[in-house]
Amino acid sequence: MVARHVRDVEAGGxxxxxxxxxxxxCTMHNLLPHRIAIVxxxxxxxxxxxxxxxLQLRSPKSNRVSSPELSLASLETTQVELTEDQTQLKExxxxxxxxxxxxxxxxxxxxxxxxKVETLERYRDQLGLTEVSGAGVVITLANGTTGDDxxxxxxxxxxxxxxxxxxxxEAISINGERVVWQTAxxxxxxxxxxxxxxxxxxxxxxxxxNNRRLDTVLKGNPALQDLRRRQTQQGLVFDVRRVPKxxxxxxxxxxxxxxxxxxxxxx
Amino acid sequence: MTTRLxxxxxxxxxxxxxxxxxxxxxxxxxxxxxxxTIESGGATTLAxxxxxxxxxxxxxxxxxxxxxxxxxxxxxxxxDTKSAxxxxxxxxxxxxxxxxxxxxxxxxxxxxxxxxxDSTQLLDLINALKSVGVDAMAIAxxxxxxxxxxxxxxxxxxxxxxxxxDPLLRDxxxxxxxxxxxxxxxxxxxxxxxxxxPARSSE
Numbered sequence: 126m127v128a129r130h131v132r133d134v135e136a137g138g139x140x141x142x143x144x145x146x147x148x149x150x151c152t153m154h155n156l157l158p159h160r161i162a163i164v165x166x167x168x169x170x171x172x173x174x175x176x177x178x179x180l181q182l183r184s185p186k187s188n189r190v191s192s193p194e195l196s197l198a199s200l201e202t203t204q205v206e207l208t209e210d211q212t213q214l215k216e217x218x219x220x221x222x223x224x225x226x227x228x229x230x231x232x233x234x235x236x237x238x239x240x241k242v243e244t245l246e247r248y249r250d251q252l253g254l255t256e257v258s259g260a261g262v263v264i265t266l267a268n269g270t271t272g273d274d275x276x277x278x279x280x281x282x283x284x285x286x287x288x289x290x291x292x293x294x295e296a297i298s299i300n301g302e303r304v305v306w307q308t309a310x311x312x313x314x315x316x317x318x319x320x321x322x323x324x325x326x327x328x329x330x331x332x333x334x335n336n337r338r339l340d341t342v343l344k345g346n347p348a349l350q351d352l353r354r355r356q357t358q359q360g361l362v363f364d365v366r367r368v369p370k371x372x373x374x375x376x377x378x379x380x381x382x383x384x385x386x387x388x389x390x391x392x
Numbered sequence: 393m394t395t396r397l398x399x400x401x402x403x404x405x406x407x408x409x410x411x412x413x414x415x416x417x418x419x420x421x422x423x424x425x426x427x428x429t430i431e432s433g434g435a436t437t438l439a440x441x442x443x444x445x446x447x448x449x450x451x452x453x454x455x456x457x458x459x460x461x462x463x464x465x466x467x468x469x470x471x472d473t474k475s476a477x478x479x480x481x482x483x484x485x486x487x488x489x490x491x492x493x494x495x496x497x498x499x500x501x502x503x504x505x506x507x508x509x510d511s512t513q514l515l516d517l518i519n520a521l522k523s524v525g526v527d528a529m530a531i532a533x534x535x536x537x538x539x540x541x542x543x544x545x546x547x548x549x550x551x552x553x554x555x556x557x558d559p560l561l562r563d564x565x566x567x568x569x570x571x572x573x574x575x576x577x578x579x580x581x582x583x584x585x586x587x588x589x590p591a592r593s594s595e
Contacts, residue, residue, distance in 0.1 A: 171405070
């Protein structure tokens with residue numbers, strides 16, 4: 126920088142032809158602030174000009190609102206409120222199921238009703254409206270560490286559940302959500318909806334049934350080969366444990382019949 | 393004071409500064425775009441979640457109303473044998489429909505799949521239909537129940553699936569980006585005013 130300034134001073138022709146070192150230093154001292162000012166001005170003006178030009182060139186017209194503003198904060202609040210509502214609604218449903226069971230037990234004491242109530246109790250078990258405990262398997266599924274394939278997808282859960290039914294499972298639950306006739310297992314971004322309730326990894330699948338048979342079918346089913354491959358290659362967690370006792374909780378969602386009528390009604 | 397022409401060094405400096413200004417705006421705009429894209433994605437996911445929660449909660453409320461009525465019927469029947477039988481029969485009928493023990497009829501959708509399906513596609517299709525809302529379903533006249541497992545590797549066409557349930561089932565199947573398009577499955581889908589679905593053939 127000093128050498129360049131010396132060359133600038135020489136080119137300016139304002140210094141004497143044979144300057145002494147002390148003279149050069151003196152001249153530099155006088156001209157340095159002036160030169161710095163010019164350089165700084167060029168930089169500032171250049172940057173400002175660049176900013177202005179870009180803003181002018183790339184903003185030919187003002188932005189307009191093209192769709193109604195979707196407030197993220199408002200959505201988050203709604204999501205939290207609806208989740209709380211859902212918890213309360215499920216509690217109400219659980220209470221109603223308990224009340225109905227109690228009333229049916231009372232009806233059972235009347236001899237004429239006994240057979241019907243016993244049938245109802247059997248149906249409630251089959252529908253998943255009661256808690257089931259017994260021997261079974263507990264499967265843990267969790268994401269691995271490498272690559273997109275290391276994620277546990279909703280389709281993996283569907284494959285595991287289907288395999289468990291194939292193995293003769295009596296009852297299945299995933300993260301406390303009982304799998305029943307109308308249960309859908311769907312992906313929602315990085316989470317999963319089971320019975321319309323959001324859940325996420327790790328997924329703990331509990332299946333009640335003959336644990337040896339369930340274990341065998343989980344090991345041998347070709348539909349789970351891809352899951353096994355990702356377990357080996359991507360570090361995905363797919364752990365199956367046989368247990369002497371596990372519990373699948375009662376279903377607490379809705380089991381509705383919307384429009385179907387029994388055929389006997391029209392005959 | 394003398395007027396001097398700008399030197400090459402000064403020009404280069406000015407152009408470089410100009411470039412810095414241009415890049416600064418470009419960078420700012422790019423980061424704003426990324427932020428808005430991320431926020432928009434988050435909002436979409438949240439909106440979907442809110443939609444699902446709203447739908448599920450509405451179903452839960454319907455179920456609460458129905459169970460409340462069932463509880464009242466049963467309580468009222470404690471003192472009356474005749475009404476007890478009626479109340480128990482109503483509950484039995486609902487459970488038998490859900491378990492697939494009774495043949496049912498009503499407005500529904502018939503789907504004839506005209507290509508070979510593998511078991512995972514069929515599993516996804518059944519799941520998607522359940523997600524919309526089904527009362528009863530049969531595959532090749534075989535009633536589907538909770539414990540129905542889809543086994544085997546492929547299903548050969550034509551494969552007929554009949555479904556009773558949500559009025560939106562047909563639209564959900566055939567709309568652009570709907571269930572069939574997502575699965576890449578060709579099927580004839582028809583809405584029927586009165587479709588009958590048989591009971592399960594065995595326990």
